[in-house]
Amino acid sequence: MSLDKVTKALKKNPKGLSIAQIVELTGLSKSETSKTIAEMQSKGLIEKIVKGCRVTYKLKP
Numbered sequence: 321m322s323l324d325k326v327t328k329a330l331k332k333n334p335k336g337l338s339i340a341q342i343v344e345l346t347g348l349s350k351s352e353t354s355k356t357i358a359e360m361q362s363k364g365l366i367e368k369i370v371k372g373c374r375v376t377y378k379l380k381p
Contacts, residue, residue, distance in 0.1 A: 338375060
């Protein structure tokens, strides 16, 4: 279920979102969001973008 929520949030924001933004949009806890992001990364569903100290995640095409 949390995977679906995070996927929907990222689909609506194709430029990417930070973990804090995902938490705000989905209503999930920060720890649940972090676990879901890690799971999605391990499955190759999302990519991590680092610009300076800002980290965002977006769905892979």
